């Protein structure tokens with residue numbers, strides 16, 4: 001018998017190859033006149049292309065977005081937005097750039113138009129993260145949810161294949177944990193299954209042919225759905241472990257998600273059997289944990305924390321941090337089992353089913 005609360009979150013999505021052509025129309029619909037364009041240094045050329053498209057509606061380009069939004073960068077961007085008189089922010093890039101837009105919006109209420117070029121899903125969430133004095137704090141605020149999102153798969157063609165696979169599995173992690181969320185609901189379950197299935201099809205196809213437009217479109221569609229799940233229901237052990245490993249040990253975001261997810265699913269398997277069946281079904285496999293491990297390994301993604309910069313001597317500390325301020329999880333957190341999970345992820349062991 002169903003028993004749930006569902007809260008719709010207002011955001012407008014424009015999806016499709018070539019949909020960047022609607023940028024002007026969408027800025028106008030926001031009632032904005034001066035957009036500050038945000039990007040990482042690596043995507044400066046994309047930001048300039050956006051500024052050119054905006055013409056007189058571009059206030060300027062700020063290209064210093066970096067992972068985990070250092071407070072100093074957030075302050076600098078807020079000040080530039082204020083000096084330029086920007087009345088909206090256009091974020092082109094992945095979660096780091098959207099995150100910078102969110103840090104500006106949190107302070108000023110400036111509306112964000114996001115143009116995602118990875119599959120991280122931040123554009124669909126009211127979640128922000130800011131790093132101060134080496135500690136990453138996350139929170140939720142309706143002001144940071146982008147008002148408009150333009151998903152144009154053509155802009156994801158340049159995402160390197162390796163990053164596409166890990167970013168896609170980052171998206172799958174949102175959907176997988178959404179299926180056993182304490183505050184889950186049937187709408188998010190549908191989105192989670194459809195999103196995972198789209199990514200499960202798309203990632204091997206992208207590995208084969210990086211510019212397969214159908215696969216790129218499927219992947220971005222999956223990212224939208226999985227990101228929506230992240231924005232609507234609470235995450236569990238897997239996200240807690242990744243926040244610990246990323247925030248305290250500076251491990252790269254999407255790769256960490258890719259490595260940890262099969263082990264977190266194996267840990268939760270017996271406590272969340274229906275979710276596991278749904279995940280396995282969406283990925284066309286018998287075991288959820290094995291399916292995700294295979295998706296990573298067969299497509300050349302890293303499967304061991306030791307290969308992305310984790311030190312074995314830090315595993316005890318990581319375990320201690322992960323045991324603090326626990327997120328709700330289907331199986332209670334048992335220290336010895338979590339420590340073993342981290343060891344398995346460190347070594348890249350095949351997870352149990």
Ligand SMILES: NC(=O)c1ccc[n+]([C@@H]2O[C@H](COP(=O)([O-])OP(=O)(O)OC[C@H]3O[C@@H](n4cnc5c(N)ncnc54)[C@H](O)[C@@H]3O)[C@@H](O)[C@H]2O)c1
Pocket residue numbers: 040041042043066067068069093094095096097099117118119120121122123125126127128129155156157158159160163167230253254
């Ligand atoms: N708040 C949320 O809801 C949420 C959700 C997911 C991730 N995040 C945050 O987002 C960050 C990670 O985001 P990410 O994994 O998207 O990585 P990212 O935004 O850091 O991007 C990684 C690199 O890829 C480049 N890149 C992005 N798209 C590209 C493209 N199409 N072509 C070529 N290069 C491209 C970027 O410029 C950057 O150099 C983390 O800080 C994470 O915590 C937040």
Ligand SMILES: O=C(O)CCC(=O)CC(=O)O
Pocket residue numbers: 068099127128129130138170230239242243
């Ligand atoms: O860094 C943030 O903004 C929060 C990240 C988050 O909750 C989603 C994730 O870990 O992929």
